[in-house]
Amino acid sequence: MTGAQAAPPLTKTLKFIGAHGRALVIGVPMWWLIVFFLIPFAVVAKISFSEAVIARPPYTSLIEWTGEGAMLLKLNFSNYAYLIEDSLxxxxxxxxxxxxxxxxxATLIVAYPMAYYIARAPERRRNVLLMLIILPFWTSFLLRVYAxxxxxxxxxxxxxxxxxxGITSEPIVMLQTNFAVYVGIVYTYLPFMILPLFTNLVKLDNDLLEASSDLGARPMATFFKITLPLSIPGMIAGSMLVFIPVIGEFVIPALLGGPDTLMIGKVLWSEFFSNRDWPVASAVAIVMLVLLVIPIMLLRNAQAASAEGSS
Amino acid sequence: MKKKPWFLSIAAVLGFTFLYAPIVSLIVFSFNESKLVTVWSGFSTKWYGKLLEDPQILGAAWISLKIAFVSASLALVFGTLAALVLTRFGRFFGKNLLGGMVTAPLVMPEVITGLSLLLLFVAMESAFGWPAGRGLLTIIIAHTTFCMAYVAIVVQSRLVDMDESLEEAALDLGAKPARVFFDVTLPVIAPALISGWLLSFTLSLDDLVIASFVSGPGASTLPMVIFSKVRLGVSPDINALATIIIVIVALGVAIASTQMKPARDS
Known part of the structure; x- marks a missing residue:
């Protein structure tokens, strides 16, 4: 602290941080997320109740000031009514x-044997295999869908x-079908399923498996009676990590799906970018969020359960 | 452990083939002479040359790199603070809220995050005149927000594994909390910080949906340019671009993992 006399403002700042350190350290990430993650949802909710107009910004204000200085709150439910009326x-x-x-x-079916295989591999090989699972996740998602x-x-x-x-005589139509969308989703979300499953399976107590086989259970019976039930938290966590983002997925249906691939992420996108109807796009987002509340709570619980299991 | 059933090995081999075949095909066909991406007609590196002459792609790549660097660095600071607060600060008002806000961005559909941030920026601009217009700044704010969640998760798991008695010993010996953090905690969690930063950098570099919502005229990122090209069909110069990105990432991950080995043993 040599600069105590030379730079009083700096010392003051440092002293302030020392005295209020705890509150500051908590406050910085907390306020950042409140402002840029939580409040935006309130803004979306607000705009979903306004009307689209041709202006900048392209929606009406909910609050109007009447001539006498009184405040008038105009809630407009027509965007939600529209979502119900139009079957699209x-x-x-x-x-x-x-x-x-x-x-x-499908992702669970592909991921489970892989996660199990990696969890049962010798430790050195296990790290290499895990790295191989994570590596594609680091390369561009957009380019892997493009592939x-x-x-x-x-x-x-x-x-x-x-x-x-000579298996077929003419090309099979696969691109621009729902099949291509499924392949793309399983492919890009596979690591999200394997990793929580692996973390769960690797903690599995070997004694349980040995006890089961000592008592005469066949490997299949041991798997279905011990391994599978104990891995349910991992299966739930992995499934929610896939299910929740896929609900709103845009890139995969846009690139691999066809015109008849109907997904809400694509609808929201075109409502916003093509129709420029911000209030309807907001209402679409709010309904999607409501649908996702239960899956997100399931995920939180599964993660809390696995955190308790590890400590 | 008894020997593994044969079908398990087959499933694993098929699974890894499934993961890597598309990446291998991208690389192989980037050296294809033909413009028809998937019909092999001879070895050529001409698409790489074409790529380097494309000012639109180069410009967008430069914009994306700048955004990714700043966002990853900001996300590293905020995400580490969040992880520290959640694992070392005991109970405080709003802890559950913070925990929820750190997990939710990881699964939140990107269209919702993108739309909500854009509407926030528009509302803020009409209320206080900031941020004026949309472009680099708004993309950086958006990327910092979702990347800090990833950093927080990575650092948090490292902090949970770390032996807390080290920090307690330093505190007992009279070190101030800030000093304990910089001298004791930071060196131990350094590998997690590196991978958190790298992960944020690649996620930011890769994001199409959120950037499309919050960007403005003149700030087209690389994924936005790629997407508009790819929508018209496959094009070999995109394969070349993909190959370059894959090689850089593979090198980065290889370097990072050799750097992290000693730390893991300690």
Missing amino acids: YILAYWSSIKVAFFSTV WIGILKGNGIVNNILLSL
């Missing part, structure tokens, strides 16, 4: 939930192989 939105929500559900199940266009399209890699082997 209900169909899009329903189809997003369906796609998210089936792709989560599937080349693989699945009419004159793409899969069709070229099938044609040259």
